[in-house]
Amino acid sequence: MSKPISILGIFVADLTFRSNRMPRQGETFIGNSFKLGPGGKGSNQAVAARRAGAKTMFITKVGKDTFGEMAMKLYADEGINSEFVWEIPKNSTGAAAIMVNEESGDNAIIVVPGAADELVPDDLEDAEAGIAECAYFMASLEVPIPVMQRGLEVAKRNGVPTILNPAPAAILPDEVYGLSDYFTPNETEASMLAGIPVETVEQARDAAKVFMDRGVDTVVITLGENGAYVRNSEIRQHVPAFDMGDKVLETTGAGDAFNGGFAHALAEGMPLIDAVRFGSATAAISVTRLGTAPAMPYNNEIQQLLDSQNTQ
Ligand code: RIB
Numbered sequence: 001m002s003k004p005i006s007i008l009g010i011f012v013a014d015l016t017f018r019s020n021r022m023p024r025q026g027e028t029f030i031g032n033s034f035k036l037g038p039g040g041k042g043s044n045q046a047v048a049a050r051r052a053g054a055k056t057m058f059i060t061k062v063g064k065d066t067f068g069e070m071a072m073k074l075y076a077d078e079g080i081n082s083e084f085v086w087e088i089p090k091n092s093t094g095a096a097a098i099m100v101n102e103e104s105g106d107n108a109i110i111v112v113p114g115a116a117d118e119l120v121p122d123d124l125e126d127a128e129a130g131i132a133e134c135a136y137f138m139a140s141l142e143v144p145i146p147v148m149q150r151g152l153e154v155a156k157r158n159g160v161p162t163i164l165n166p167a168p169a170a171i172l173p174d175e176v177y178g179l180s181d182y183f184t185p186n187e188t189e190a191s192m193l194a195g196i197p198v199e200t201v202e203q204a205r206d207a208a209k210v211f212m213d214r215g216v217d218t219v220v221i222t223l224g225e226n227g228a229y230v231r232n233s234e235i236r237q238h239v240p241a242f243d244m245g246d247k248v249l250e251t252t253g254a255g256d257a258f259n260g261g262f263a264h265a266l267a268e269g270m271p272l273i274d275a276v277r278f279g280s281a282t283a284a285i286s287v288t289r290l291g292t293a294p295a296m297p298y299n300n301e302i303q304q305l306l307d308s309q310n311t312q
Contacts, residue, residue: 002269013070057080065093137155163180187199218230227239
């Protein structure tokens with residue numbers, strides 16, 4: 001097994017409500033099902049990377065409460081290093097209300113980070129020894145921006161390559177682009193951050209150039225069923241998605257699956273396009289299952305999908 005991956009992000013309990021349509025303003029109606037499970041983008045990414053085969057270290061804060069216990073049990077069960085998962089008494093663990101429209105597959109999510117909002121930049125200094133040991137450092141934007149930025153800075157000064165998944169989209173300080181070796185927005189995030197529409201591969205190519213001009217080394221824009229667009233100084237390539245047809249059940253957490261699988265593949269030393277295909281396969285399997293963290297596939301399943309389909 002290669003060196004570990006350190007992931008900074010949040011854990012929240014996902015409260016998922018499934019119904020045939022979304023509620024209208026002021027409306028109450030009876031839905032189809034409810035499930036409580038582990039979520040949060042960074043935590044989902046950690047589970048995806050771990051199940052894909054990576055040694056994984058997660059950095060966050062949770063409360064000393066039932067959802068916090070759920071987080072600690074998840075990391076113990078999955079074999080994720082939780083040395084830098086701080087349990088704090090003064091705030092509750094966060095939660096996400098996820099509404100899934102079973103007819104269209106669309107979702108709408110409200111996330112309250114709770115205890116993870118208590119992360120401060122100095123916490124990343126405390127985690128420096130752990131980050132310095134890692135093959136890659138990955139962060140997303142559910143933690144406060146200054147915390148995310150300090151994480152990238154700590155990684156860079158220790159020579160650890162960085163992956164920034166700018167999800168959910170937020171305005172970023174200019175310096176953050178130059179601190180990002182890999183930048184992995186989806187089409188919505190890319191559009192918001194680049195200030196241009198990103199619906200086609202051609203538009204993704206233009207958005208990728210915007211991010212490179214701002215200082216990113218390698219841009220990977222995920223485009224859902226249209227695959228991913230990859231651009232750096234040497235490569236400009238569209239990577240098609242895996243077609244899972246009518247097996248698709250729920251797309252919540254697909255981006256987390258992609259990023260976890262992608263980070264693992266990079267840490268294993270795979271070439272960039274192979275790493276993107278590995279991430280795509282991880283996401284493709286995750287959408288055939290319900291939930292977020294529980295939907296993440298294991299290495300043998302990803303390998304099987306990669307072996308069974310040649311999308312290049
Ligand atoms: O990307 C999906 C995740 O976003 C969910 O698990 C939810 O918790 C939100 O953070």
